[in-house]
Each structure stands twice: as C-alpha cells, then as structure tokens.
Amino acid sequence: MQAADMSVAPFGYHGAYLRIDVSNGRVDRVPIAETVLRQFLGGVGLGAWLLLEENGATADALGPDAPIAFVFSPLVGSPLTTSAKFAVVSKSPLTDRINDSLASSGFAIAGKRCGCDAIVIVGRAAELSTLVIDDGRVRLETAADLRGATCGAAESALKARLGTGYEVATIGPAGERGVRYATISHDGRHAGRGGSGAVLGSKNLKAIAVRGTERCEWARPRELAEYSKALSARSFGPATAKYRELGTAANLLTFNRLGVLPTRNFQSGTFNAAPSISPEEIRQTHSKTRASCVACTIGCEHIYSLGDDNGVRLEYENLFALGPLCGVGDADAVLRASRLCDDVGIDTISAGGTIAFAMECVERGWLDEPWLLFGSGDAVLKAIDLIARREGIGDLLADGSRRAAQAIGHDSIAFAPQVKGLEIPGYEPRGLQTMALGFAVGGRGADHNRSGAYEVDFSERVDRKHATSDAVQYAIQTEDKSALMDSLIICKFLRGVFEDFYGEAADMLRLVTGWDTSAEELRETARRIVGAKREFNLLAGWTPEEDTLPDRFLETALDGDEDSVLSRERLNALVGEYRRQRGWSPVD
C-alpha cells in the first residue's frame, strides 16, 4: 500500500489525511482544504469534521463501515509545551454518539511525521493485525501472536519487532473482546473514554505503529521558539504546582471535605476512608516517581510502586472510581485495580462506575453475585478481570452501566451512574450543579474534560448547590474553551497559566501557521466545533430527553447534605437556558 503524492499545505500542516481501508488494503491520501483546517484546526475539531465527511454518524459503531480517526494538530511537533497530543475520534460503542478521547506523547509526533494531519481507518482486517505506517508506506502485519497481550506488553513487543523510530498505540484484551469502554494505550497513557479501543478491536487491529520523517515548517520559527521558551518558564509557576507536586489525586481530600466525592455508587458525597487512599498518605507508604509526556514541562504523572517492576500512574479519576465509588479504602487494592485497568485496556471511570452500580444491585438483591460487595478490593479486581474476559457477570458489565441496567431491570436505570451511556466522573452533580449541567448536555455523555464547569462551581460566581440560569453562560464558556484546547491541541493543565487564553491561542496559531488569527475568530471556531459534534449526534439519533441525569440525582438529596438537591425542574431549566443561549432549538 502506498499513499499518493504530497500537496501544498499551510505551515504547521501536511494538508491531507491518510484514509486506510484495512479490509482491502486501499490507501488514499485525501487533501484537506486550508479553509477546513482553519475552521476546525485539528484534534477533536478536525476529527468531528472528518467523521461527518466519512458518514460516521449513521454507521454501526463496531461495524466495518465505521471510521475511526487519529487526529494530530498544527501544534504537534512544535516546541510549545504539552503539544504532543493526538485525538482519537469515532462513534462510541458505549453511547452511540460522537466520542473523542485524547492521549499524549511520541505517537502524536511520529504520526504527524508520516506526512498527514490525520489517519482515518475503516474496514476490518482479515486477522488480528498491526497497522504499520512507515512514512507514507502502509502495511498490515499479523498480530496473532499478540492476542490477549496487555497494552504494555504488546507495545514493547512491537517496538522490539519493528525497530528504531516507531511509536505504537495498542489495545489490550478488553479491546479485542469488544468491551464497550476499552481504551487505546500509548506509552502508558490512554485515549480512555467512550470505547475507542473496542472500535479498533472491531477492525481486527491490535495496534497501530507509526514512523516518519516528514516535518512541518513553522511560519515564524524564531518567534515561535521564543514564545515557547517563555511559555515553558511560566509552566513552572504556581498555576501548575498541584499537578507537579501532588498530581490530580490531590482532589480526593478536597472533594471529600466539600462533600462532593462520589462514594458507593453516588449514594454519598463523603468517604470515611478517604485519607487512607489520598496521595498525601500513599506517598508515605509507597515509593513514588514522576514522569512527563514527551514535550511537556509540567510533569503531572505520579507513579507509585507496588514493590515490583511496574509502577502505577495514579490519577484522581482512577482513585475515585476504583476507591470511594466502590467503597474501597485500601490503597494497595486501588493501585492494583488501576494497574489492571491499564493492562487490559479499559477506562477506569466506566469500569469503576459499572462495578459500583453492580455492587448496589447486589446489595438490593437484584444480582446474584454475593462476592461483589462494596468495600471489597478483591471484588473490584475480580470484576475487572471478568470484564476484560467477558466471562460470567463480566460479559454484562462489559457493556457499561446503562445496558447492564436495561438487562437487570427493577428500574435500576434510576441509579446507573451515566449520561448517554457514559459513566459519570468524580464530581457529585448535586453538590456541583453547574457541572451537572455540563454532564447533562455533554455531547459524549457525562464528561469532565469536554466541559470544565466544575471550575465555575469552585468559584464565587455561582452557588454550587443552588445553580440558577446565571451559571449557564459560564458552563458554555468552559465547554467552548475545552473544544479549542482539544483542537489546537494543548494540555488543559496549562489553562491556569494563561491570563487571556483566546488571545494567546491566537498568538500561538499565528506563529505556527502564519494565519492572521484573532481571539474572536477562535471563539467562533470553538462554537463551530461544539456545533459539529452536535451535528454528528443529531445525525446519530440524539433526542432532547438524553440531556439529563439519572433519577437518583434529580429525586433525592445527597446523603448527609440535605442542602444539596438538584430537582428535575432545576436541571430542565438549566438545560433549556443552555439551548437558548446556544441558539439551538429545544427539539431539533
């Protein structure tokens, strides 16, 4: 397979994507007009455009016609800190809506050096395979010997087999078996949410290996180098100290103190054993190292030892989902569960949420799995293993909490912790009601990365337990800002560094592309990208009733905090105001 000729492209871009049909081996180099690149940039924005172009909305998410796009950005490969990122965009097999997940590091740089701004894959290979892209040359190699291999083992084996210069993204056994929240892993990091690993698995692809030599030119390289140096210096300041010194896991004690730490499947907002699994405590009993993604100066990764060779990257979301959400207060158990999720390649939030949901069903006598009890670290480990194998109860839980609730019945959907099928991350919606709105209207479901509305709740601008329509404009602002950051792409952990984000984003884009981009143009771009994702969802069958939360959050106060009440009427009013401010018809 050989891609066709290069075409003229703007600075920072190659001006084309590789379209690869793994059913028949056809490779096309498809030009992307500069107007499209300027309108959608890269990452999730360009990914949404590509999926619309490829008619991804109406395809079966796990069918051969469904496209999956690995999308780079104009900033990838530049000296800008945190810019080595890529987006994976597809229809989610968990939500049947658009899914865009991000991961970092060398795969982004090597992939872009293959001479393309994105790689779009359709079809289904005849056997379990590795897709190898070496500059413009594309081939499939058998991966039969890697069947069942963990993400890390598969990546190591392929790097050793293929030789120098390759970067590899893989799925684990969960992706091979179609677990609907399987991840795509690279260098220990995961494009985690929404099941992109299952999509890759449905194409019979165990991995993608990329290597290339095509470098983009920058419009103003000297000024870009100076700006990048200054930005890196700023990235060492107080705005990123939490990430450097404690990591995101530092949220745990704060959220517990504020009563918004989801516990026992969102039955409580506080967890008595939280201190015992906090990073402040774990670092006393487990040795720790720090790491960074390629081209990052922040270094947010805190890797804890379990006494063997493989450390565990601990993030707040892993910690909350496999700890308090399942009632587990044993640090070793949470670390082991987190590592197992990484090994088999499943999203920790959806895994923890679905297991916690099942634990509550067992507690109510609706599931006959007497071992699956809140508080049992062994049960969490066993459940993850069964999910990855799709064995026993694991086969049901591999489909996520919404489908599990539909199978279990008893109106258990009322407490299945999901929106549009995507499990809710570690922010209790009743105590963080601007975030509740962000979850409800999220295009890929309940999500803290595509809406940063929790920032609004953690401010003087709103009353977090009694949200009013005043909160809506702020929720929209965070959603738009996220869309732009995820399309440029730069890491959200930098956001506190910018005093004028849109202005500086315009500066960065000018230096890279030479475009006369303005802050106002980028605000419009952000809204366009949010709109493109909505367009995808409309084509995929979205209905207004999806923009809500499970009944538990709308009918009961938070346990121990009678002040934290989010009624159906209040959420509906917020959603209605959101649509009005977006200019979207309530029923379209």
Next chain:
Amino acid sequence: MRVEFLGIPRERAGVAELELDAETLGQLLAVLERRFPALGALVDAGRLHPSLLASLNGDRFVSDPRTRLSTSDCVLILSADAGG
C-alpha cells in the same frame, strides 16, 4: 476559628489545620503569610494567588479581603484547579 489546608496550601503550610483569630479574610491571610512564609508567597495584597481558593465552611468561596469572618467559621484554603 479553624483554618484547614488542602492540596498545595497544606504542602506549603506543613500542617493540615490550625486555630487562629481574625475578623476578616485579609487579616487571616496576613497571619498565615507571617506564620508560613512558603504559603505567604502565594498571598499578594490580601488576596490568594489565582491558583488557590478560600471557602467559608465548604459552602461559599470568597476572595474579598474585607469578607467578615466569625469565630464559628471554618475557613478552607485549597488548590483551585480541580481537574484531573
């Protein structure tokens, strides 16, 4: 009143909580600035650096140095960036 530190403020203060007297948020931060120089580096003109927040009793976030405090208040000083 009780003052609790979470996240980076706890790292800088080196304690999880303490008791002290102050009539306003600005007075409280001035006391903390003197007692904990590492934390004080994140206080400027009676206000916390934007990377930090103050909360009254976990319910209301405050930043105005003139904010009145009562002896029954619990003031939380915490890291602002909640994402992760």
